[in-house]
Amino acid sequence: MTNQSTNAGAAEVTAIDTHARWPLLYLIGAGLVWLIVSGVLSLIAAIQLHSPAYLAECAWFTHGRVEAMRETAFIYGWAANAGLAIGTWLLGRLGGYPLRGLNWFVVGGVFWNLAVAAGLIGIAAGEMTSFAVLQLPRAVQPLLVLSYAATAISGVLAWSGRKRAGTFASQWYAVAALFLFPWFLTATQVVLLWTPVRGVVQAVAAAWYAEGVFALWLAPLALAGAYYVVPKVSGRTLPSYEAAPVAFWTLIVVGTWTAGRHLVGGPVPAWLPTMGVVGTSLLLFHFLVLAFNFKIALTPAGTAMNFLRFGLLAYLLYGVFTTIASFRGVAAHAQFTFVTVALEQLGFYGAVSMLFFGTLYYMVPRLTGRDWALPGLASAHFVTASTGLVLALVALAVAGETQGNLLLEAKATYAEIFQQVSVPLMIHTAAQFLLIAANLLLLVNFAMSAWACGEKACASAAGLLRSSSSMEASAS
Amino acid sequence: MSAPTGSDPRVEQAPVTDEALLDSHDKLLGRQPDDKAHYRLLPLNLLFLFSGLIFFAGTYLGRYAGHFHPSVFNEHGQPPKAGAAVAVAVDPLVLGKNVYGQVCAACHQPNGQGLPPAFPPLAGSEWVAGSEERLIRILLHGLQGPIKVKGTEFNGAMPPVGPGSGFNLNPEKVAAVLTFVRKEWGGIATPVAAAKVAEIRAKDGTRPPLTVADLEKIP
Numbered sequence: 001m002t003n004q005s006t007n008a009g010a011a012e013v014t015a016i017d018t019h020a021r022w023p024l025l026y027l028i029g030a031g032l033v034w035l036i037v038s039g040v041l042s043l044i045a046a047i048q049l050h051s052p053a054y055l056a057e058c059a060w061f062t063h064g065r066v067e068a069m070r071e072t073a074f075i076y077g078w079a080a081n082a083g084l085a086i087g088t089w090l091l092g093r094l095g096g097y098p099l100r101g102l103n104w105f106v107v108g109g110v111f112w113n114l115a116v117a118a119g120l121i122g123i124a125a126g127e128m129t130s131f132a133v134l135q136l137p138r139a140v141q142p143l144l145v146l147s148y149a150a151t152a153i154s155g156v157l158a159w160s161g162r163k164r165a166g167t168f169a170s171q172w173y174a175v176a177a178l179f180l181f182p183w184f185l186t187a188t189q190v191v192l193l194w195t196p197v198r199g200v201v202q203a204v205a206a207a208w209y210a211e212g213v214f215a216l217w218l219a220p221l222a223l224a225g226a227y228y229v230v231p232k233v234s235g236r237t238l239p240s241y242e243a244a245p246v247a248f249w250t251l252i253v254v255g256t257w258t259a260g261r262h263l264v265g266g267p268v269p270a271w272l273p274t275m276g277v278v279g280t281s282l283l284l285f286h287f288l289v290l291a292f293n294f295k296i297a298l299t300p301a302g303t304a305m306n307f308l309r310f311g312l313l314a315y316l317l318y319g320v321f322t323t324i325a326s327f328r329g330v331a332a333h334a335q336f337t338f339v340t341v342a343l344e345q346l347g348f349y350g351a352v353s354m355l356f357f358g359t360l361y362y363m364v365p366r367l368t369g370r371d372w373a374l375p376g377l378a379s380a381h382f383v384t385a386s387t388g389l390v391l392a393l394v395a396l397a398v399a400g401e402t403q404g405n406l407l408l409e410a411k412a413t414y415a416e417i418f419q420q421v422s423v424p425l426m427i428h429t430a431a432q433f434l435l436i437a438a439n440l441l442l443l444v445n446f447a448m449s450a451w452a453c454g455e456k457a458c459a460s461a462a463g464l465l466r467s468s469s470s471m472e473a474s475a476s
Numbered sequence: 477m478s479a480p481t482g483s484d485p486r487v488e489q490a491p492v493t494d495e496a497l498l499d500s501h502d503k504l505l506g507r508q509p510d511d512k513a514h515y516r517l518l519p520l521n522l523l524f525l526f527s528g529l530i531f532f533a534g535t536y537l538g539r540y541a542g543h544f545h546p547s548v549f550n551e552h553g554q555p556p557k558a559g560a561a562v563a564v565a566v567d568p569l570v571l572g573k574n575v576y577g578q579v580c581a582a583c584h585q586p587n588g589q590g591l592p593p594a595f596p597p598l599a600g601s602e603w604v605a606g607s608e609e610r611l612i613r614i615l616l617h618g619l620q621g622p623i624k625v626k627g628t629e630f631n632g633a634m635p636p637v638g639p640g641s642g643f644n645l646n647p648e649k650v651a652a653v654l655t656f657v658r659k660e661w662g663g664i665a666t667p668v669a670a671a672k673v674a675e676i677r678a679k680d681g682t683r684p685p686l687t688v689a690d691l692e693k694i695p
Contacts, residue, residue: 093494166502231501235491241504243522270542270551277540278533285526292522328551 013369019098020089020154021367023106025450027085027151028360030113032443034077035353037120039436041070046432049418050425060124068123068135074348075133075213076116076144081109082356083221087174088155089363090228094171096163101153108150115143131192131202133210138193145186152178169244173224176252180216184209184256200267207259214347215255219315222352225359226294226308233362234300240292247289254282261326264335273328280323287319303378307358310386314350321346337407338421339400342393350389357385357442364449370456373448381441388434395431399424568667572656575649579637580657588661594632596625604662610694611658612668612676615650618685633685638677647673 047054048063055061092099099105115136122128122137129135136144159175188209191197197205231238238244260268260276294312297305321343325334334340361378365371372378399421406412406420418425492500542548545555577586583595590597598604603625604611618636622629637643638650645653651670658664 094498096494164498166498166505168498168501228497231497232490232492237500237504240522241501242506245505246522246526267549269544269546270540270548270553271537271544274537274540274542274551278537281536282529282533285522285529288525289522 013366014093016092016096016098017089017366018369020092020102021369021453023099023102023109023154024085024089024367025364025453026106027081027109028364029446029450030109031078031081031085032439032446034073034081034113034116035439036436036443038070038073038078039432039439041066041073043429043432043436045070046425046429050422050429059126065124065126065128068128069120071133072116072123072135073120075218076119076136077113079218079221079348079352079356080112080116082360083177083218083352084109084151084155086225086356086359086363087177087221088151088158089367090170090174090224091155091158091162094168094228095158095161097158097161099154100157100161104150105154108147108153111143111147112151115140115147119144129193131206131209133213134188134192134206141189141193145182145189148182148185152182169227169238169241169248170224172245172248173220173227176248177217177220177224180212180220180252184212184216188212203263203266204259204268204272207262208256210262211256211259214352215251215258218348218352219255220251222311222315222355222359223290225363226297226312226355229304229308229359229362230294230297230300233302233305234296236296238293239295240289243289244293247286247293250283250286250289254279254286258283258322258326261322261331264326264328264331277326277328280319280326284319284323287316291316302361303382304358304361306379306382306386307354307361309358310382311351311354311356311358314346314354318343318347318351333404333408334400335404337400337404338396339404342396342400345389345396346393350393354385354389357381360442360446364446368449368453370449370453372445373452374445377441377445381438381445384434384438384441388431388438391434392428392431395424395427399428566652568652568655569659571649572652572654575645575653576656579643579645580653583632583634588657590625590630592628593630596623596628596630596632598657599661601625601661604657605664607695608654608658608668608672609676610691611654612650612673613680613686613694614691615645615654616673616677616680617683619687619691620685621687623688636685638673640682647671647677 044055044061045063045066048056048066052063055066059065088099088105119136119140122140123135127137127139129138155174155178159171159178162171188205191205192202192209196202227238227244257279258276259279260272260274261280263276264273266273290312297309297312324330325339325343361372402421402424403417406417412420540551542551542553543555548555584590584598585595588597588599603623614634616636616638618641619634621633622631624630635642637645639646648670650673651668654668654673658666658668
């Protein structure tokens with residue numbers, strides 16, 4: 001323990017953090033801005049569900065496009081930026097050397113965000129592809145791959161040039177995410193966009209990609225953060241850590257086989273949905289080991305731990321609920337209803353985003369070298385975000401349950417069904433308001449912290465200049 | 477190495493360094509010498525549980541995977557037996573009605589009444605009730621110029637619909653649509669044989685559209 005002194009101090013800041021400060025803060029900031037954009041879009045989409053006339057005369061903001069933009073801004077804007085920043089930071093810290101290739105990291109980050117921005121405009125203009133989770137227009141897809149490759153270089157170098165042979169769970173998950181995403185993104189681009197396969201195989205490939213984005217990219221990045229911060233904050237080793245490698249490989253190997261559950265009742269061979277059921281059931285092992293590993297997350301206090309606890313619980317619930325919903329008998333009720341939307345939100349927002357928030361609350365003070373500028377906003381963020389999220393998920397689940405039962409009745413028309421569920425949908429809209437407010441708190445807090453850090457950096461740089469010029473003066 | 481910056485209790489403390497974190501967890505994976513002999517095997521209960529899940533998965537897959545057959549769409553379904561598909565015969569009347577709806581109905585109308593002055597009716601037409609060979613040739617080669625049907629003069633151009641034409645119907649479909657038309661509007665129950673269509677097609681090859689004069693030479 002070389003830095004015993006920091007135990008009592010605020011944030012332990014190493015040279016690794018200060019070296020990569022601005023590139024990482026840039027990605028996090030960009031992610032947070034996208035999170036707000038996605039929040040506003042999902043508010044519009046939520047309003048349109050119970051008041052269909054809202055913005056209906058404006059082609060750019062019709063429900064289909066708003067929904068596509070919301071999803072894209074959330075996954076490729078917020079989650080990708082934050083996840084890459086977290087993954088790269090963890091690989092740097094655990095690798096033991098300052099990050100290399102940071103110029104590539106910054107260039108990649110800039111172009112990635114330009115691609116997402118151009119893509120959103122393209123979607124608004126009606127140029128999206130027809131595949132959920134891969135809705136960015138064809139034109140920006142190559143840029144997405146190239147800029148991702150540039151951004152990932154720092155993380156990969158930190159992994160391959162690490163100080164010790166032994167590795168930690170955070171590193172496995174982060175490296176797997178860095179390498180797997182470009183693989184299945186390019187593979188999907190080939191079979192869906194460049195040389196499209198025919199007919200029903202498209203639906204299979206799209207489901208596989210959508211599952212991959214969660215199970216092989218965002219969830220691993222989120223878990224990498226949890227595996228690092230929980231033992232760091234609690235100061236204890238993870239219980240049952242011996243089983244962690246098996247949990248990791250279960251996710252990597254089985255993760256995308258669960259895609260078949262989206263195809264229940266579709267015109268696909270019966271073995272594909274069956275494989276989905278089998279995949280989600282096997283994945284229960286992954287969730288169970290995680291539950292054992294993160295037993296120690298229950299006790300420590302603090303904003304980061306609050307978010308991580310919420311996120312881990314949501315992740316476990318996501319595992320259990322997707323398994324239940326994958327069975328054909330349940331899918332007959334739940335498929336194509338708000339239950340599916342609620343489950344997706346539980347995974348992407350409840351689990352991934354909340355774990356990202358938790359890791360960011362631990363990470364950003366170490367990057368800026370100072371505490372959060374407005375610590376009060378941090379706890380307010382947790383209260384607002386968790387309230388909003390629980391409200392949104394419960395409202396969607398209730399709406400979906402009613403909707404699922406009514407859809408199976410031939411007598412109920414589609415408009416009647418939506419009237420029946422309009423109250424939970426309005427609650428969902430209110431919850432979206434709360435979520436925007438919550439995330440604005442984080443954005444403000446982050447901006448103030450980064451600003452304060454920047455001022456300090458400027459001051460010290462000015463001081464350095466002064467001292468060097470005086471040295472020159474004395475030398476001459 | 478460190479730069480303490482105030483002591484806000486809300487910022488998470490880190491009681492372990494990265495080095496210590498890696499060390500202690502490496503030990504659990506058995507990668508580092510462990511003097512105190514704290515090695516633990518994968519907990520037996522987890523092992524049993526994983527085996528149980530795999531057993532369930534295997535059983536479920538065996539039972540509901542439809543034998544992994546590409547054309548079994550129902551989890552309780554059985555793959556078709558070899559040769560079973562050959563035995564299924566298509567009813568020429570059903571096929572013919574389908575083809576009529578897709579190809580012919582646009583001009584001759586779904587009810588077969590035609591649309592004067594260009595498209596003659598099929599319902600009650602003496603041509604439909606007449607020679608089978610003429611009808612087959614009309615479909616294979618098309619028909620151009622004036623023609624008298626049910627006492628009215630029509631003048632249009634019917635394109636060929638048989639093999640190699642724009643519609644490219646195979647002999648089976650040509651035979652089926654003629655069977656349907658003759659049964660529906662000519663009152664003739666005898667089906668037109670696909671073999672006969674193929675035979676005439678092979679004999680005639682391709683030629684420009686027929687006229688009524690050409691038709692009258694055909695028996």
